[in-house]
Amino acid sequence: MFKHLRKWFVTHFLGRSRQRSRLVSKDGRCNIEFGNVDTQSRFIFFVDIWTTILDLKWRYKMTIFITAFLGSWFLFGLLWYVVAYVHKDLPEFYPAENHTPCVENINGMTSAFLFSLETQVTIGYGFRCVTEQCATAIFLLIFQSILGVIINSFMCGAILAKISRPKKRAKTITFSKNAVISKRGGKLCLLIRVANLRKSLLIGSHIYGKLLKTTITPEGETIILDQTNINFVVDAGNENLFFISPLTIYHIIDHNSPFFHMAAETLPQQDFELVVFLDGTVESTSATCQVRTSYVPEEVLWGYRFVPIVSKTKEGKYRVDFHNFSKTVEVETPHCAMCLYNEKDARVRMKRGYDNPNFTLSEVDETDDTKM
DSSP: OHHHHHHHHIIIIIHHHSOOOOSBOTTSOBOOOOOSOOHHHHHHHHHTHHHHHHHSOHHHHHHHHHHHHHHHHHHHHHHHHHHHHHTTOSGGGOOOTTOOOSBTTOOSHHHHHHHHHHHHTTOOOSSSOBOSSOHHHHHHHHHHHHHHHHHHHHHHHHHHHHHTOTTTGGGGEEEOSSEEEEEETTEEEEEEEEEEOSSSOEEEEEEEEEEEEEEEOTTSOEEEEEEEEEOOBBTTBSBSOOTTSOEEEEEEOOTTSTTTTOBTTTGGGOOOEEEEEEEEEETTTOOEEEEEEEEOGGGEEETEEEOOOEEEOTTSOEEEOGGGTTOEEEOOOOSBHHHHHHHHHHHHHHHSOOOOTTOOOOOOOOOOOOOO
């Protein structure tokens, strides 16, 4: 009882007072900023304008979308007004009855703006139209039509590309809230549960991990966010996962694992971040996507395992209960990986026989000294 109260106190009070910083949030966003970037490097973002537009947030994208159309309509409306003003088509010039204007029925800036809008979006009400009187108006009509097609293609394509980005598909891939450490197949493993909330599959799925921690090299150099590869597998491997139901992926804590020298008592005092990646191809769009999440030491539960969530109904269908997706139960687990392997080595040595090099066998002749 006292053990559970102590664990609850450490988790809820000490854990809250010491919030660890994350490089990757639970929903996959990266917590990093770039400082002191020179002006020339910032200009590169405008060279790759397509990617810059796609990476913008929706409020900025919609602002650019509206500004691009309204700005082009107003700019060409101003040019149409200048053409009418130079050709003296406006009512304040009192044109003669036989005067042929460049554009019919442009009486001011408002009508010029409406004509620009009708021209660029090809509405064509038929009330205002260009005549063959001046070549300037014909050239301006052609130029606005071409530029309008370019603006429509770019802005509508950017909106469609942002909507269809595989980044949104990653929102339907969920990881368990905690990682657990327990025995699996006689080995000490770190286990994580992952599920696909859609019935459509991720083709060619591949899962792996990175352990981020601060290390000091033998030369005395401090490396922040030093990365160590963490291999995750399921029973069938770590590539081409059949991702139709929730999977429990695990990392074997052996002599090559960075978790090998950790123990249940020292795990909360460790300073690391475990980032898990899942790469795959969306079945419906053939676009590749990546799902990320991270775990800090407080989110790694030693001596627990996940509750089963897949069952079979009477109708013969398989049912997944996501209510227990992140639920864990406590199980008997060695408090360190080294203890488990030392125990196995001791059992193996007990089954083996050892030769004593100092042992010599001497033969003794048995003689009967008693005479009858």
